[in-house]
Amino acid sequence: MIVELGHYALILALSVSLVQSVAPLIGARIGDKRLMDIGPVTASAGFLLLAFSFSALTAAYVTSDFSVLNVFENSHSLKPMIFKISGVWGNHEGSMLLWVLILAFFGALVATFGRDLPPSLKANVLAVQAWVLTAFLAFILLTSNPFTRIFPVPFEGQDLNPILQDIGLAIHPPLLYLGYVGFSIAFSFAVAALIDGRIDAAWARWVRPWTLAAWICLTLGIAMGSYWAYYELGWGGWWFWDPVENASFMPWLSGTALLHSALVMEKRSALKVWTILLAILTFSLSLLGTFLVRSGVLTSVHAFATDPTRGVFILAILCIFIGGSLALFAFRASALESGGLFQPVSREGALVLNNLFLTTAAATVLVGTLYPLVLEMATGAKISVGAPFFNLTFGPLMLPLLFAVPFGPLLAWKRGDLAGATQRLYWAIGAALGGAIIVLALTRGTEILAAFGVALAVWLMVGSFADLGQRAGFRKAGLATGFKRLKGLPRSAFGTTLAHFGLGVTVLGIVCVSAFQTEVVTAMSPGETRESGGYSVRFDCMSERQGPNYTEEVGNFTLLRDGTSVDTMESARRLYTARQMPTTEAGIRTEWFSQLYISLGDSEANGGATVVRIWYKPLVTFIWIGAIFMALGGCVSLADRRLRVGAPGRRRAPTAVGAKAAGA
Template sequence: MIPEIGHFALILALLLGVIAATVPLYGAARTNGRLIALSGPLMLGQFLFVAIAFAALMHAYLISDFSVLNVAENSHSLKPVLYKISGVWGNHEGSLVLWVLILTLFGSLVALFGRALPPSFRARVLAVQAMIAVAFLLFMLFTSNPFERLLPAPLEGRGLNPLLQDPGLAFHPPLLYLGYVGLSVAFSFAVAALIEGRLGPVWARWVRPWVLLAWMALSAGIALGSWWAYYELGWGGWWFWDPVENASFMPWLAATALLHSAIVMEKRDALKRWTVLLAILSFSMSLLGTFLVRSGVLTSVHAFAVDPERGVFILILLGVSIGGSLALYAWRAQALEPGGLFAPISREGALVLNNVLLSIAAAVVFVGTLYPLFLDTLTGAKVSVGPPFFEISFVPLMSLLLVALGFGPLLAWKRGNLSRAAKLLWPAITTAFIAVLLAWIIWGAGPVMAFAGFGLAGWLLGAIAVDMAQKAQIGRTPFAKALRRLFGLPRGVWGMWLAHLGLGFLVFGITASESWTVEKLVLLAPGDTVAVGAYDMTFQGVEPVAGPNYTAVRGQFSVQKNGAFLTDLYPEQRSFSSPPMETTEAAIYPLIGGDLYAVVGDPDGDGRWSARLYFKPLISWIWLGVCLMVLGGAFSLSDRRLRVGAPKRKAKSLPQKPLMDPAE
């Protein structure tokens, strides 16, 4: 009965969505206040019914109701509760319910917290959100019903893919969806602004926190996925430029550009057309990722569906949403005023350069990801675009971006002085040389690009220190007063520093781990010792162990440094029965200077076991850097200047500044 309630709730959500997508839009066109006022309650009602459907599906998983086809194909009665819960979104149908739940949640938040917006504009934003939800609800109900019954019900389910039975993968999809779907708010704001033909700085002020929230979630989701790949797949890497990895990276790049473009629009009333286009493209990249994962064109552990009919449906959705929004942009963008002017050498100019580099980087990833698919479709030829292509094309762009990030904060708005900024940055140049020297002392010879990477990361950290000193007036005022000034700066400024600092740590981690990793692939008998960098790893043997829904062979490695015991590592090879699959569980011991990493493989029949042993310098700094970036986003989001998009009414008699500035 409960699954039928969930199915019926989805149908009601679809009906409410159709009304929310049409009636308030008509009311806004006719300036009918009653129809406009329906937009908020309709969106809240749609969210309520989708939440009921999600709860019904969750209930079916928790009680192992195998009469529901989705549960029978993706769950098992012996699974731990955490993986029963994560199994709800660990499949195509369930993940769609989560997607629409988050989509309607964001729409509800706009309805609740967007009351300062002009009513007609708010109605248009919510109508666009409802249109997106209607499209996915139609897709779900007609091609991917999560509540389809299976009669007679089997006694046991097939179980969830063992690779997905991991705490990291339990939270990775929801975070990614928060990022993907969060960008729909920027898309809805952009389309609503194009419909009205009016756009101003307050629009950027209101949309920027939503983009920042989505960017934070997307950053955390991508980092969590890469961390899972690092410790779960057993190959020692964290990123392989897999097409589905790229599908999440492209909207991140576009959203990062959008955040910086919105700053220029808010401060200088400039880059209106470009900012609106980025808002459209960011969400379009999210929809493209949905197509790649669910169309069957890719075979990947990330892919949910292999049904071509579903792919055609998503392709139509993709064409209508992206094509329709870009057509609207082409029609209405000329009506938008260019806005304020600024010199090429200025804070705005640095942000434009940032946008150009990020946009080119997104285009490179787009081409590298889709070119093999297009070529296969058109000619049947099979080609592979792998890490070498992306590294050769992507690294130079990011190197230029790191250089620009050092100069940008030190340039004045509207018209800056490049020579003055360069003189101020001599400590950053010194820091870059120190970083290169330390890399040489610690690891010795290495690739030229590795030392360049360390130099650029050191440059960025030094530039942040210079900017902090300049804004606090260190050296120009008493030190105590400078400290008070420093800690009294707005949270948005601290957020920028933390995000850029995190990027510096990220570059340190990527460069060191990719350039100076020590790897040993060996066959070991119990008692054998292998030197891995400065550490000695002694293989103690293997033993069988049992988990909650698997059996495993667990190896043991004792680690010593300079003859002193450091730790024991216990890697495992796990065997699952539902569904049958073997997985690798790496053993990792994190240190400030790097990670010790061990994987136990198969026996050779002569009492020896294959093993893969690594020392990966500074690799944990990659995730530390992302954490700092997300923390920086949280600081900026907590800044009232950025969190509040429109002034609250203090008195009815006071005139209110409109959110949208007239274009004509």
């Protein structure tokens, strides 16, 4: 019964969404407040209906109700509870239901916390949001119904894809969808503003917190996905330039550009046309990623294999929303004012440079991702565009951007002083040179590129604090006064520092693991030892274990240093019995910020030698720690009162004298 109610709630949500997509829009057009007030009510009601529908599907998974086709195909009664729950979104139908739930969630947030928005803008935003929601609800009900029943009821399920049975995949998709779908709010604001024909600095102030929230979630989602692939797939890498990885990375790049562009628009009323276009393109790239993952045109461990009908439906949605929004933009762009003027050397100029490199990098990734697909459709030839292409095109674009990052916050608005900003970065310059010298000394001058990379990372990390140091004025005012000044700074200043520092930490991790990691691929028999990362790795034995829904062969290793045992490690080959699908479980030992990584390959017949891959990865965890710092910087910025849309202002209670005077 709960399943039928969930299906019915999904149909009701589509009906409510249809009302939301029309009534507020008409109300804004004719100035009818009652029609505009329908938007917040329907947005909240739609979210509650979808939350109930999602809960109904979750209940079917938790109770192993195999009369539901989706549960039968993606669950198993012996599966641990955490993976029963994560199995809800570990498939096409369930993940699309989560997609629309998050879409409705953001609409409900605008309805609840957007009380300071102009009524017509709020009505148009909610209507545009409902257009997207309606399209995807129709897609689910017509092609991807998660509540389809089967008869006769199977005794047991087919289990979830084994590589998805991991805690990382319980966290990664929801975070990724919060980022993907969160950019729909920026898109809705952009289209609503184009409908109204009014775009100003206040618009940028309203849209920035929503964009920032989506960017934070997408940053964490990408980092979580990267770490999951690193430890779960057993390949030892942290980024493969997989097309589905690129599909999430492209909106992150354009979303980062949008955040900086919106800042210029808010502060200087400049880059209006460009900011609107970026808001449209960012969500368009999110929609493109949805199409790539679910259309069946890509083969990837991240992709959902689907039939062509679904791909055509999503492609139609893609064309309607991307084509329609760009057509509206082209129609309205000529009527938009260009905004304030500024000199090339200024904070606006630095942010424009930031946008130029980020959008070009996103375009490069887009070309490398889509070119094989376009070529195959045009000629039938199949090619792959891999890491060498992206490293040679994306990397050089990032170098000047990374070098310029510390300068941006130190330049004044409208007209900056580049020489003065350079003087404030002397500490960063000295630290960067020191980092390069240390690397060259340790490697005896053989790793010049690594020295340059470390210098760039240190330049970013130390340079990120230059703006706070300048504002505090420790040198002239002293420590006590300086800390008082820091306390009075807006939180967004600290958020910017943390985000830029995190970027430097990530760059340092990438450089160190790329330049200094060691890899040993060898066949080992029990009792044999290999050297890696300052350890002697001894292969002790193979053993067998039984899991709840799998069997595994476990390789046991002992780590020795100077002949003394310091730790033990395990690496395993699992076989999930329901699907008869093998996976590799890597053994990872973290020492400070570096890791020793062991992965098992095939074994010879009759219990012979086993192929073992041993990597030592110095400072590899910095890659993901840096992403956490970036997201933390976003959270600190989001806590800034100036970015909390609808936050009531603080008012002091009138004193008795003041009240008496007011009465007089």
